[in-house]
Amino acid sequence: MKEMRDLLRIQTSHRLKLADVGIFVTPAHEPLTEKEKSMLESFEATGRPLLVVCTFYKGEIHPSKEFLTHKRWVAVDNVTREGVGEVKKKLLELRHFLQPEPGILDGLVRENDFVLLVVPIDLAAPKGRLILPQVETIRELLDRDCGVMVVKERELKMFYDRLGMKPSLVITDSQVFHKVASDIPPDQPLTSFSILMARKKGDLIPFIQSLPRFRNMQSGSRILILEMCSHHRQPDDIGTVKIPRLFGQMIEPTVTFDWKKQLVHPEELTSYDGVIMCGGCMVSRRQYENTMDLIQSQGKPLLNYGLFFAWVNGLLPRAIEMFPEVYEVYQQLETVSF
Secondary structure, three states, X not given: OHHHHHHHHHHHHHHHHHOOOEEEXXXXXXXXXXXXXXXXXXXXXOOOOEEEEEEOOOOOOOHHHHXXXXXOEEEOOOOOOOOHHHHHHHHHHOHHHOOOOOOOOOOOOOOOOEEEEEOOOOOOOOOOOOOHHHHHHHHHHHHOOOEEEEEOOOOHHHHHHHOOOOOOEEEEOHHHHHHHHHHOOOOOOEEEHHHHHHHHHOOOHHHXXXXXXXXXXXXXXXXXXXXXXXXXXXXXXXXXHHHHHHHHHHOOOOOEEXXXXXXXXXXXXXXXXXXXXXXXXXXXXXXXXXXXHHHHHOOOOEEEHHHHHHHHOOOOOHHHOOOHHHHHHHHHOOOOOO
């Protein structure tokens, strides 16, 4: 029972760190509990805005909670629903505290650019739909008044050779980096959806700085694969099959792998020598950055799926040349190529 309480406490603390705005809901007529007091103190320590909602309000509030009325607060009558509209109004007033995310193509394209997307339709692709990074990229290109062409990897060469103009950028699924690179000219700018998504959610530089440590991974090391979404794993799954297989073939065959969907506590990283994480398309920028910070605080090297595939396919620095600050960091490293 104690272990369960400790786990819940850790998970609650983790969630509090991820919130841009806090909503503290408490019954107006009951005394403040120690658990409520602890949660209030934890969230207020983050410095982020808090909205207090006192429910079951009948005109009075328990004396132990009177201090809450000096904060941003709303009283709600659960029977008449009086106050619900005020809660919505207060939340709208807090919207400017929400942490905005940059666009997936910020700084990469301009109006009237032509971009070619390579989208494999494999077992992992949702039936009748594209995955979120692909959809987001298409929409952003249209919003920026760009031209966009979408092809599968098998038809890429045929269509590319027929183009009347050179694309400003080719973006591919990381898993087909090698084939795509072999079917287009070497001077064609090329990157991947996963790299772009990781740049949107966090910072690519820590991944680049970790490359030498992955290149020198020792025999018997353990690596954590961190995939923060809940898709159904397929027979040739990227996180459980393709990355471990390529790592064994190209870097160190004795490395072992574990898999998680999230990191909550630093102790979870104790037994690992490195982390390879997804692009984070299903989590917020704050959650992605917090996860990166947690890994770095434990001194562990980390890589992104897309950068891993670019690296083992010999496509660095090509896949990051369009990011000057990232490219500069790569150039300063000792050799990490194959």
